[in-house]
Amino acid sequence: MDVIELKDIDSKTKQLYEDFQREAIPHMNAVFNYALKITGDEDDANDLVQETYLKAFRFFDKFEKGTNCKAWLFRILKNSYINDYRKNAKEPNKVDYEDVQNFYENIQPNEISTNHFEQDAFSKLLDDEITKVMSTLPEDFRTVIILSDIEGFTYEEISEFVDIPVGTVRSRLHRARKMLYSLLYDYAKDKGYVERNKNNSIKKSKKNK
Amino acid sequence: MIKDLTEYIDEALTDQKVCPMILEDIQTDPIISKEYHVQKTVKQLLKERFAKNCPSKKLFQIIQNKINNSIS
Numbered sequence: 001m002d003v004i005e006l007k008d009i010d011s012k013t014k015q016l017y018e019d020f021q022r023e024a025i026p027h028m029n030a031v032f033n034y035a036l037k038i039t040g041d042e043d044d045a046n047d048l049v050q051e052t053y054l055k056a057f058r059f060f061d062k063f064e065k066g067t068n069c070k071a072w073l074f075r076i077l078k079n080s081y082i083n084d085y086r087k088n089a090k091e092p093n094k095v096d097y098e099d100v101q102n103f104y105e106n107i108q109p110n111e112i113s114t115n116h117f118e119q120d121a122f123s124k125l126l127d128d129e130i131t132k133v134m135s136t137l138p139e140d141f142r143t144v145i146i147l148s149d150i151e152g153f154t155y156e157e158i159s160e161f162v163d164i165p166v167g168t169v170r171s172r173l174h175r176a177r178k179m180l181y182s183l184l185y186d187y188a189k190d191k192g193y194v195e196r197n198k199n200n201s202i203k204k205s206k207k208n209k
Numbered sequence: 210m211i212k213d214l215t216e217y218i219d220e221a222l223t224d225q226k227v228c229p230m231i232l233e234d235i236q237t238d239p240i241i242s243k244e245y246h247v248q249k250t251v252k253q254l255l256k257e258r259f260a261k262n263c264p265s266k267k268l269f270q271i272i273q274n275k276i277n278n279s280i281s
Contacts, residue, residue, distance in 0.1 A: 013280050020276070028272075032264035046268050053272045057279065122250065127258050148219065149255040155221055167212075174215045177251040184251075 020060050023069045024053070030151055031073050037146045038081060040135030052077040071153075071161050078143070078161075121194035122184055129191075133183050141176035148173055210234065211244060218248050 009017070031052060035045035056063075056076050063072055125133075134142060143162060147153040148169075159166045188194045210231075216222045217231045234241040 009280055017276075017280060025273075028269060029263050032268070033259060037259065046264070049264060049268060050272055050275070054275055054279070057276050122254055130254070130258060145251075145255070149252045150259045155216075155219070170212060170215050170221075173219075174211060174248065177248045181247045181251050184254075 016060055019065075020057055023063070023065075024056055024060070024073060027070045027073055028053070030070060031077060033150060034074060034146055035077060035081075037131065037134060037150060038078075038139075038142065040131055048077060048081060051080050055080065068157065071157055074147075074151075074161055121188040124193040125184065125188060125191075129187065130184065133187050134180060136183060137176060137179055141172055141179060144169055144172045145176040145180065149177075210241065214241065214244055215248060218245070218252060 028049070032045060032049050035048040035052070036042060039045050039048060052073060056073055059076075063069065134145075137145070140162075144158055147158045147161065148155075153161065155166045155169045158169045162169070164172075185194065213222065213227055213231055214235075217228065222228060222231075231241075235245045236242070
């Protein structure tokens with residue numbers, strides 16, 4: 001790390017800089033991880049992380065010491081993504097939100113086959129392939145599953161971060177996992193990692209097609 | 210039950226007395242069992258694959274340099 005020569009800057013800025021190094025910089029891995037998952041592209045994630053950290057430093061005097069800095073950085077990242085970045089980002093093909101929601105709400109639990117064979121198929125998926133599939137999830141669902149299952153945020157932290165009730169976090173998480181499972185299964189099948197047969201399939205409701 | 214099941218998977222159940230009941234349902238109810246395996250499989254997959262992604266040293270350096278330049 002290039003540490004700046006601090007003797008030429010005022011004491012307030014120096015303190016801010018040192019606090020930022022201690023509080024914010026250690027979360028860069030998590031911030032990058034989140035950026036990578038919501039953009040689905042490493043270059044876009046790099047740009048988003050840069051923008052997030054530069055904004056965070058500019059407004060670090062507004063950060064309330066003793067609160068959750070990681071959550072604060074994630075909020076800046078999310079706002080940057082929504083306000084500035086998403087308009088021009090290289091987004092993968094997205095499926096229609098309503099269609100997906102209706103479709104997956106009507107998948108019944110007993111229509112999803114789960115066995116070791118399918119889990120083996122998932123294990124054959126490359127990280128990039130999983131990222132690609134995950135990027136097709138509706139954003140509201142993608143956000144909660146990333147925050148929970150990758151970043152390890154609690155329901156309460158996600159609730160605060162996304163500004164939704166805890167009960168909604170839980171239900172979105174449940175539905176997001178089901179959606180992702182189904183999408184991964186379909187992707188694995190298309191790639192030939194899994195074979196479809198009568199006893200090993202995900203049936204989809206025709207009325208939602 | 211699905212609400213409790215999701216909390217059980219995430220170890221977020223506030224009432225620990227519910228745990229044995231959920232465990233029993235997972236073992237005896239095929240619908241609950243499949244729900245459990247779907248959620249658990251995805252959670253495990255994401256945790257194992259992505260919890261350790263790191264930014265490049267180059268990105269780290271670029272950010273550090275830009276911050277340094279902004280105050281020097």
